[in-house]
Amino acid sequence: MLSYDVVDVFTDRAFAGNPLAVVHGAEELSDGQLQAIASEFGLSETAFPLPPTRSGADYRLRIFTPSSELPFAGLPSLGTAWVLRTAGKLGTGRCVQETVKGLHEVVVREDGATLAGDRPVVGDYLDAAPLAGALGLFLSDVDPHAEAGVAGAGMDFTFLPVRDGAIGRARPQVGFADHVVGRGLVPVCFAGGEAHVRMFRAAGGEDAATGAAALALGVWLVDRGLLAPEGEHFVVVRQGQEVGRPSTVELHVTAVGGVATHVRVGGKVVPVAHGKIRVPG
Missing domain, CATH: 3.10.310.10 (Diaminopimelate Epimerase; Chain A, domain 1)
Known part of the structure; x- marks a missing residue:
């Protein structure tokens, strides 16, 4: 035993x-x-x-x-x-x-x-429209202030910026996995130093909390200019409410010259x- x-x-x-x-x-x-x-x-x-x-x-x-x-x-x-x-x-x-x-x-x-986290990596920029459609969302649900795409710091994830209120309506559609690069698709609403996210795995299912996705999120936020290009940043990441398992992830990001050089996740x-x-x- x-x-x-x-x-x-x-x-x-x-x-x-x-x-x-x-x-x-x-x-x-x-x-x-x-x-x-x-x-x-x-x-x-x-x-x-x-x-x-x-x-x-x-x-x-x-x-x-x-x-x-x-x-x-x-x-x-x-x-x-x-x-x-x-x-x-x-x-x-x-x-x-x-x-x-x-x-x-x-x-x-x-x-x-x-x-x-592992070495920060910024992947491809992606068209938001098919990603939104893969989650049953409309193009009007997409936040135009940042571009969708791939980032990672140990594992890659696909990020889709959405407006407040759209995350709760997200539902993977038929053919969802065909649009996902990396482990999963993460719709994210970022405002006031706090991120509300969900993580839908390409293989199916939704996580209540995803540390590796939070690490990748820090890389994506700096690359898209949602965090200042220099300095130390702290972001509270909220996840899991929609599956009845509310979670709080602590994200620490170091940025130099508009690039995330170091990311840490805690909880x-x-x-x-x-x-x-x-x-x-």
Whole structure:
């Protein structure tokens, strides 16, 4: 039997935010067994902390959705680091996490954690009209003050700027995935230093909170001139209200010369469950 913890991430109360399963002691399990456990939990992600294989790392993290492995993600990075701290395996403060994407700094605090993103990348600019149509929205719902397109800082996402009120009406349509570059399509309404977003996965489904999308959002906001071209910025990202799991994501962005040079994402973590799960045959 393996022990596991379930935590809610990007929230200060249980049964909100995005749930994550962290499974311990999986060093000897095969890829198929890890995938079977993630499929059994059925959460957006299940995390497996393992001994590091690279110099400088405090631990290695493998991340699985119910159907595949991810090279990098924000939610499991924050949640796992916090769980390891509560188990006495990490201290409060800076640590280094190893994933398929490489080494990333995590800062663990008593109520949550913060993750440094990968190298910021700005992808293609995209026509907003087909993206809006893919979500059942009208061209009049699109915010003309910024151009749609792709950005990432560990994982790529497609961003569509929309007017206030349009996000709640978004519904993926037939052929939706054909218009998405990266892991998902993110309609975003940005005003007054706060972003209201949703994240529709290209593979289907909607996230209650998406750390990797928030990291990419910081890159996109600077590139589109929605954040000042120089300095340190803090953005509150609201997500999950539409699926009954309100989430608050803390986004920190460093901009130099109109380019995002460093992005970090943070949030609170709340324990929900602890138990045992069988090892798949």
